[in-house]
Amino acid sequence: MSENILKELTLKIWRQKDAKSKGRFETYKIHNISTDTSFLEMLDILNEQLVVESKETIAFDHDCREGICGMCSLFINGRAHGPDDEVTTCQLHMRRFKDGETITIEPWRSGAFPVVKDLIVDRKAFEKILQAGGYVSVNTGGVPDANSIPIANDKAEEAMDAAACIGCGACAATCKNSSAMLFVAAKVSQLALLPQGKIEAARRAKAMVAKMDELGFGNCTNTGACESECPKQISISHIARLNREFLKAKLQD
Amino acid sequence: MSNFLTSSIGKKVIMSISGLFLIAFLIVHLSLNLLLIFDNSGELFNIGAHFMATNPIIKVVEPVLALGFVVHIILATILTIQNMKARPVGYARSEQSNNASWASRNMFILGGLILIFLVIHLYNFWLNIKLPELGTPLEITTVDGVEMENAYLMVSSLFKNSVFFCMLYVLAAIFLGLHLSHGFWSCFQSVGFSNKIWRKRLEWVGYLFAIVIGVGFAIIPLYFLAGFAG
Numbered sequence A: 001m002s003e004n005i006l007k008e009l010t011l012k013i014w015r016q017k018d019a020k021s022k023g024r025f026e027t028y029k030i031h032n033i034s035t036d037t038s039f040l041e042m043l044d045i046l047n048e049q050l051v052v053e054s055k056e057t058i059a060f061d062h063d064c065r066e067g068i069c070g071m072c073s074l075f076i077n078g079r080a081h082g083p084d085d086e087v088t089t090c091q092l093h094m095r096r097f098k099d100g101e102t103i104t105i106e107p108w109r110s111g112a113f114p115v116v117k118d119l120i121v122d123r124k125a126f127e128k129i130l131q132a133g134g135y136v137s138v139n140t141g142g143v144p145d146a147n148s149i150p151i152a153n154d155k156a157e158e159a160m161d162a163a164a165c166i167g168c169g170a171c172a173a174t175c176k177n178s179s180a181m182l183f184v185a186a187k188v189s190q191l192a193l194l195p196q197g198k199i200e201a202a203r204r205a206k207a208m209v210a211k212m213d214e215l216g217f218g219n220c221t222n223t224g225a226c227e228s229e230c231p232k233q234i235s236i237s238h239i240a241r242l243n244r245e246f247l248k249a250k251l252q253d
Numbered sequence B: 001m002s003n004f005l006t007s008s009i010g011k012k013v014i015m016s017i018s019g020l021f022l023i024a025f026l027i028v029h030l031s032l033n034l035l036l037i038f039d040n041s042g043e044l045f046n047i048g049a050h051f052m053a054t055n056p057i058i059k060v061v062e063p064v065l066a067l068g069f070v071v072h073i074i075l076a077t078i079l080t081i082q083n084m085k086a087r088p089v090g091y092a093r094s095e096q097s098n099n100a101s102w103a104s105r106n107m108f109i110l111g112g113l114i115l116i117f118l119v120i121h122l123y124n125f126w127l128n129i130k131l132p133e134l135g136t137p138l139e140i141t142t143v144d145g146v147e148m149e150n151a152y153l154m155v156s157s158l159f160k161n162s163v164f165f166c167m168l169y170v171l172a173a174i175f176l177g178l179h180l181s182h183g184f185w186s187c188f189q190s191v192g193f194s195n196k197i198w199r200k201r202l203e204w205v206g207y208l209f210a211i212v213i214g215v216g217f218a219i220i221p222l223y224f225l226a227g228f229a230g
Ligand code: HEM
Pocket: A220, A221, A222, B012, B013, B015, B016, B017, B019, B020, B022, B023, B026, B072, B073, B076, B077, B079, B080, B107, B108, B109, B110, B111, B112, B114, B115, B179, B182, B183, B184, B186, B187, B188, B190
């Protein structure tokens, strides 16, 4: 792909001093951006420009910048992680934008993900859900020998698919109901499918769903928006499994 | 089963069961109504309506049906309010059409429109049958020596004489079809009956069912409006 230059872009970016302040959109112009630049690099360039102008830089989350940690977020032009499917914001490139375009950049919007500053939101809610049951509570020794615990191939594959979730929050951010079901389903599925996690499956499903509700995430209405924005292609079939696991657990009570 | 009903999934399960129940009702309702356009003398429909009005099983099911509607509507309202509250600050720009069907994003609006229609619909027909003091009592007709109310006359004269009501009923059928284009597969997903393979099947059966229900109900007023019944 040949390099091209975007001569001018208009950026409408959400600025908010801290959790308590009222935020607002600020408009910035940025010039001569290569289409090979990543979206976050483009924001870096904008921040350097702001430093030169002695203005406060824009705060945004990022870490690995290679699509594996789940730190980057951003609602770009009305879509979680921007216009591409199946990628995180750090993997998004400026070739997806046109010269002269106005790009709207907002933080994740969800009552359970309060804004900390500018584009950074607090995603501790996901950690709290994990702490409620997203683990196996036995102290294991070393790594077991290969094949000592037989697991059917399709189970292993599905568990691996669910384990791909990086906890980015795009599912809840994009869902019209702010539902965290895809995230919770991925975690419940991953463990319920494997023999080590199966033992606690009932307790886990109940505890994680209760925590998710308590934190103020909405109710899933099966629109499927989460799955189409998930950078790791977690399927809502996992939500069906979570519903099953939860029902089974409640019927056992 | 403690706090099942207050949990998000618990509410969805009840929503799903009430939805399935309403689906079952629609199948019976449409089958019976189609008799309206298969026999212009009206005898078949009158026999069907008389059977439904006198059958003891139907007498028991009727209040359960009403309860099904009430549960469905109350839970839909609770879920929708909670879901709106879950995002106190909205997005300035949101391109939802990219990732979820229009019907799935507007279930409450579609349901609300269906509810408005339902009130008018009950006023049009149900009131005259159940509370004739308040409406227009039905004429009595005799089919095969059995005296019964002429429900056919009531329905056919409404549709023959009012383009407005015909259009209203067609519109309601479309809303119902749209509601079901998402609702059908959704109620299986909500009780956990879905996986990668079944999801495709349920979605297709759902679309087919939505079309059958939408077209099936819409065709009836159009048949009378077009003058096919004479
Ligand atoms: C004959 C009439 C109706 C039928 C057959 C019907 C059927 C269904 C079905 C099958 C679902 C899917 C349930 C699920 O996702 O688990 C559903 C969802 C829904 N219905 Fe209805 N419905 C009807 C009337 C109404 C009315 C009158 C309203 C309300 C005001 C309504 C509001 C809703 C809402 C908001 C949902 C989405 C809730 C959710 O997905 O969680 N419906 N309906």
